[in-house]
Amino acid sequence: MSAIRKLTPFAKEAKQKGLKVYHMNIGQPDIDTPEEYFEGLKNYHKKVLGYEPSEGIDELRSAFSNFLGKNNIDYSPEEIYVTNGGSEGLLFSFLMICDEGDEILVPEPYYSNYNTIANSCGVKLVSFETFIEDGFHIKSKESIEKVITSKTKAILYSNPSNPTGVVYSIKELQMIADVAHENNLYIISDEVYRELVYDGIKYESIFSIEKIREHLILIDSLSKRYSVCGSRVGMIATKNKNLREEIVKLCQSRLSTSSVEQYSALNLLKIPTSYIENIRDIYQERRDVVCGILGKIDGVKIYKPEGAFYLIASLPVDDAEDFCKWLLTDFNINNETVMFAPAEGFYMNNEVGKSQIRLSYCISVKDLEKALHILKEGLRSYNNKN
Ligand SMILES: Cc1ncc(COP(=O)(O)O)c(C=O)c1O
Incomplete structure (x- = not known):
């Protein structure tokens, strides 16, 4: 089963319940096709x-x-x-x-x-x-x-x-x-x-x-x-x-x-190549926003990715897949939640990735800020509950 789409049924249910889901699970660029x-x-x-x-x-x-x-x-x-x-x-x-x-x-x-x-x-x-x-x-x-x-x-x-x-x-x-x-x-x-x-x-x-x-x-x-x-x-x-x-x-x-x-x-x-340079600048800005926010969340471990539009983050949870699922089934802020890909599916040795997520930054800066706020509050609430 694709690590990127594994939680899709839960995202679908969340949407059916009327929630907005920020998709940070998939590398689907949001930028208009030329x-x-x-x-x-x-x-x-x-x-x-x-x-x-x-x-x-x-x-x-x-x-x-x-x-x-x-x-x-x-x-x-x-x-x-x-x-x-x-x-x-x-x-x-x-x-x-x-x-x-x-x-x-x-x-x-x-x-x-x-x-x-x-x-x-x-x-x-x-x-x-x-x-x-x-x-x-x-x-x-x-x-x-x-x-x-x-x-x-x-x-x-x-x-x-x-x-x-x-x-x-x-x-x-x-x-x-x-x-x-x-x-x-x-x-x-x-x-x-x-x-x-x-x-x-x-x-x-x-x-x-x-x-x-x-x-x-x-x-x-x-x-x-x-x-x-x-x-x-x-x-x-x-x-x-x-x-x-x-x-x-x-x-x-x-x-x-x-x-x-x-x-x-x-x-x-x-x-002209200036088009791609412009796209690159957009993603670089988003990467900086994501790293800036994640770097300030207690217990979250990251590094600064140098390219593409993905990042693996280590979270202060034992089971990142359970946490990602819980975000979709049990948590929202003002009827909004966020979807990530549990990182386990990107590893062969599944244990290493168990507390990690892979996130993509293919959504706007404004949406990234909202989605990562949900992550921050979600972590607090999930860890208090467990
Ligand atoms: C590393 C990598 N290689 C290849 C692909 C395949 O992309 P496509 O078949 O759309 O060219 C992807 C798509 O996400 C990818 O991330």
């Missing part, structure tokens, strides 16, 4: 909605290539394949490098849908731990090496990370690259939040490390940066010729991705 996207839809005038090439339309593969080039990530259009969101790119990666029973390493906590994809492919995820005290940065090369087995095929991570917001430094990426290089592993670099990096930190993709390029699979998506989660446009890229042959087969197995969406996506990739 007008350019809808113009793209309106200007789609083909008479027949036919299949498009399985690999994606040439124009979009070129547009992705240009877009990545601006970040010094150099893939030719032929090395890029359009997918149904980053999710399908991840699925393709698992399918093409793993046999049933093979293992993929992930820093823990990790994006919970990696589990869903692994399960559907018969792949086992194996985690290496990162800790809230370190802002979820990778401790050492050894921490990764010690979980490698003869079945390990790849190292997978999201950078910036969902659910922690950590942005890996070039030193950490070098550790990953060294481990992969020395052990002949693939690297699946999930970069769907690439531009959402704060405090002037310069984003480095592992692509910059030349020696692993043949083993690198890059995943990207338009969902988050352009607020188009529903349009399902993403991509997978690799320099590895053998892998590209496998990707083509997988693309052909599902014939085509949406034609209309691909043409509309072209418009998004033409938007």
Whole structure:
């Protein structure tokens, strides 16, 4: 069951009772989808909605290539394949490098849908731990090496990370690259939040490390940066010729991705980079508000996330899932309450995450302030009751 949606039935009941629920459980941007996207839809005038090439339309593969080039990530259009969101790119990666029973390493906590994809492919995820005290940065090369087995095929991570917001430094990426290089592993670099990096930190993709390029699979998506989660446009890229042959087969197995969406996506990739910089500033302000408020709540432990729009907070409760559920079923302030994702589902070792929540800051500053006030008062009331 998805950690993000597990408590949805309780949120639904709360709404049926007439409560307003602030959703800090899900990474669904609230920012308006750019007008350019809808113009793209309106200007789609083909008479027949036919299949498009399985690999994606040439124009979009070129547009992705240009877009990545601006970040010094150099893939030719032929090395890029359009997918149904980053999710399908991840699925393709698992399918093409793993046999049933093979293992993929992930820093823990990790994006919970990696589990869903692994399960559907018969792949086992194996985690290496990162800790809230370190802002979820990778401790050492050894921490990764010690979980490698003869079945390990790849190292997978999201950078910036969902659910922690950590942005890996070039030193950490070098550790990953060294481990992969020395052990002949693939690297699946999930970069769907690439531009959402704060405090002037310069984003480095592992692509910059030349020696692993043949083993690198890059995943990207338009969902988050352009607020188009529903349009399902993403991509997978690799320099590895053998892998590209496998990707083509997988693309052909599902014939085509949406034609209309691909043409509309072209418009998004033409938007000046100042648009994304503006979005980044909005999220940075929200992150600062969230950290400022959480930092003042007794017993709540946080760190400052450097990117994406998520944060893991440790709460002064034994069972964060029970607390999150209670907020929806038994607590409100002026008929308003808040929904978080219990962090347990982002861990393999469930005990560690038991007192933690993952929250997303995809709602306005005003709503964040109200939602976190409910959290603060809720903690007081819950702990008095127990
Ligand atoms: C880390 C990460 N990777 C991939 C995805 C997949 O997004 P999409 O399939 O919408 O591109 C998400 C969505 O939340 C995510 O958080």
